[in-house]
Amino acid sequence: MRALCWEGVHKVRVENVPDPAIINPRDAIIKVTLTAICGSDLHLYDGYIPTMERGDIVGHEFMGEVVEVGRGVENLKKGDRVVVPFTIACGRCFFCQNNLWSLCDNSNPNAAMAEAMYGYSASGLFGYSHLYGGYAGGQAEYVRVPFADVGPLKVPAGLPDEQVLFLSDIFPTGYMAAENCNIHPGDVVAVWGCGPVGQFAIKSAYMLGAERVIAIDRIPERLRLAEKQGKAEVLNYEGTDVVQALKDMTGGRGPDSCIDAVGMEAHGESIGAIVDMAKQKTRLSTDRPHVLRQAIQACRKGGSVSIPGVYGGFLDKVPFGAAFAKGLTFHMGQTHVHRYLRPLLERVERGVIDPSFVITHRLNLDEGPEGYEIFKHKEDACIKIVLKP
């Protein structure tokens, strides 16, 4: 089959590789009908996620048709159309049973490696480094899905792929980010980053009862989408003192919750942001936490900072004193996708939201390498790329 393989920093290639096979009883093999490039794939592309190996098949947002199931999978059969969570979870450990699916104890074959880095291991992920399990990803014609009896969600025939694909990651991720804001009536939510996750976070914040959402970015078309589709007030951070602007927009109180939908590769204009860039480029630091700093600084007293953006290592000069003084609450982590699949599918079915609004580019899998370049440089007004195998 053809698959998109990571071959080094800024290098992905379409290769002919063997088809996947059932390895464990609870596996299924899915024929991918649609897949997407995620903003977090760019962290792999840029080489900031450790333990990638040449030849790793990437991609964790995908859906398709079941072509084979292991003997432990009774709820799926050949021909079923499913969307697959990017987090791999067993469904039976303490964490899965407590609805914390992305923290599953039993799905990472390289758990010892993650323990050495993080103390304990989170769940395995598709196509997201050996630290997260080394599972082959879904930017391919076929993919092996472990624990297929608890992960994949069957989707109704009436809904096109483009409307359900994003249940695999970015819709639940944006939704969980909003849920983590603990929104109350009258709340103002500030969202840094108007990429796909930011766009879903904006819509989700309104679904969960926010009074106002303020979206922060610098890319005109992303701000436009946030304004037009998301009904957010927008703030271009270029030439703006973001913290002061947010204070002014909220009657001096500050936003009740702040969402960092940017993560480890933040851009910014301050001296701190420039120093971050230099340190990361020279490998003196792992993450550029410019947005996180701003979110902490801007958040109102007793508010929540919600972090769907990915961080990988050690963060410099995070104003923890401000976080402490203001009694902030932090929520973060990989999305517990399984938790949101059904409720969010129902919203798509009812027409509350059409998740395909973020798609700007439709390419073939073979054009994947080009897609990574376009997405990385935000060329051609790119917001979200889907790939058809």
Place this chain on the structure above:
Amino acid sequence: MPSPTTEQIRNALQQEDVARQSHQKRDRINLGQIERWLSGLTGGVLLGYGILRRDWIGATMAAVGSALVVRGTTGHSFLYQGLNINTSQQERQNATSIQHNQGNKIVRAVTIQKSPEELYHFWRNFENLPRFMQHLQSVTVKDLTHSRWVAKAPAGKEVAWDAEIINEKENQLIAWRSVGDADIDNAGSVHFTPAPGGRGTVVKVVLEYKPPAGKAGQLVAKIFGEEPDTQVREDLRHFKQMMEAGEIPATEGQPSGRNKQ
């Protein structure tokens, strides 16, 4: 900070194990029981009498007395340490196949979302163990308390030993030791304790082993000696995965650009 590679993380894990083992070897107790009691009692008398005298001689006696009390209670003599003498090991009884402090000891625990009964019964059927213990080739149960264990060694070789159960409490504990002419002397126990608040069962393994000297020992050390702690940890992790998820997560055999067609 550079991103660590897979290799660097694996090396760090190994170094951690080596450090832990050398720490275990630096055991501080080097006095036998009888000597410890004598030290403590003499020290106590000197200390008490010295305090009662309330003069310089008394103060000296009290000082010497307290040193002896410390020596007795901790079982550690700095003089013996300097002379490399250890009287603590000669008097040990031969209760297990490995005398105390004579082998390498590993203690590891894991919490599993199953009842003690279920876990105990799975483990007690020793023939199940090779299903999650990577280096075990087979366990053959001979009778209620005796079994034959065969483990994989490098270059297609194997090591074997007979084991007997020396203590057993249903749903709580199994303890065993190797008997006879074992390729590797070992003794161990596994404990099943309910965890609080519906968190399942804590499974704790205590394992002591002593590779033989000579060529065979080197071979055995290769499989058991290099990272035994990592092995026990991974075996327990696989036990948990098998019991909870019903399978051990794996990626061997999946496609990648490294095996392109």
